[in-house]
Amino acid sequence: MPHITAPQRNTPIDPIDASGAARPAPPAPGKPQAPGEPLSYTRTAVVLHWAIGLALLAQIVFGFLLDDIAPRGTPARAGVINLHKSFGLVLLALIVVRLLWRWRHRPPAWPAAMSAWQRRAAMLGHRALYACMLVLPLSGYVASNFSKHGIRFFGIKLPAWGPDIPAVYDLFNGVHVVTALCFTALIVGHVVFALKHAWVDHDGVFARIWPRLAR
Numbered sequence: 001m002p003h004i005t006a007p008q009r010n011t012p013i014d015p016i017d018a019s020g021a022a023r024p025a026p027p028a029p030g031k032p033q034a035p036g037e038p039l040s041y042t043r044t045a046v047v048l049h050w051a052i053g054l055a056l057l058a059q060i061v062f063g064f065l066l067d068d069i070a071p072r073g074t075p076a077r078a079g080v081i082n083l084h085k086s087f088g089l090v091l092l093a094l095i096v097v098r099l100l101w102r103w104r105h106r107p108p109a110w111p112a113a114m115s116a117w118q119r120r121a122a123m124l125g126h127r128a129l130y131a132c133m134l135v136l137p138l139s140g141y142v143a144s145n146f147s148k149h150g151i152r153f154f155g156i157k158l159p160a161w162g163p164d165i166p167a168v169y170d171l172f173n174g175v176h177v178v179t180a181l182c183f184t185a186l187i188v189g190h191v192v193f194a195l196k197h198a199w200v201d202h203d204g205v206f207a208r209i210w211p212r213l214a215r
């Protein structure tokens with residue numbers, strides 16, 4: 001799922017623990033797991049991963065179905081598009097929270113069984129997912145400000161800061177559509193590799209992001 005995710009390690013980054021004693025510095029992300037390293041993501045990281053991931057999936061499906069739900073020129077169109085814009089802006093806020101969280105918390109180290117190129121590929125894939133998560137709602141937001149329709153956020157008209165310029169709208173809407181397609185492809189790859197970890201490699205990578213009551 002929107003492994004779309006990037007979680008955090010169990011151990012705070014601060015190398016001084018609650019008792020004031022110095023702890024060994026955590027390994028740099030992308031390094032293999034050292035003995036004694038935390039194995040799993042924290043509860044907060046898991047909740048952020050699955051909540052935002054599932055919401056993003058729903059929003060992507062909603063976006064691709066816009067023309068079927070409310071074809072252009074029909075009375076329902078404006079309301080449905082504004083619902084998509086409103087959900088998208090809420091998601092943008094959640095994504096910013098998630099990125100800030102990820103910035104402050106490192107993920108657990110990779111299992112030592114993962115090769116260097118696998119770790120690098122996973123890191124690049126996750127960065128690309130984060131990039132799409134930001135570009136997708138931002139491009140939709142910017143595009144909408146260069147359209148006479150603007151944005152109604154759950155019924156409240158937001159101040160538009162751009163003039164009605166169809167060429168600029170088309171440019172940013174094009175970025176929105178292409179990013180949605182890239183994001184969908186990345187998510188498919190993300191899920192395929194997550195399932196490979198679970199069913200082929202049996203290396204614990206899937207289990208550490210899977211929700212469990214006791215963490």
Ligand code: HEM
Nearest residue numbers: 059060063064085088089091136137140141144151177180
């Ligand atoms: C993470 C959040 C978002 C996702 C995943 C998303 C996804 C999508 C997808 C998949 C489409 C259909 C693309 C196509 O036609 O093939 C779409 C269309 C659209 N989105 Fe978003 N979107 C998001 C946020 C936003 C935001 C924040 C806005 C504006 C404030 C917005 C405005 C639009 C508009 C106006 C269209 C229709 C474009 C058209 O057909 O003319 N989206 N979106």
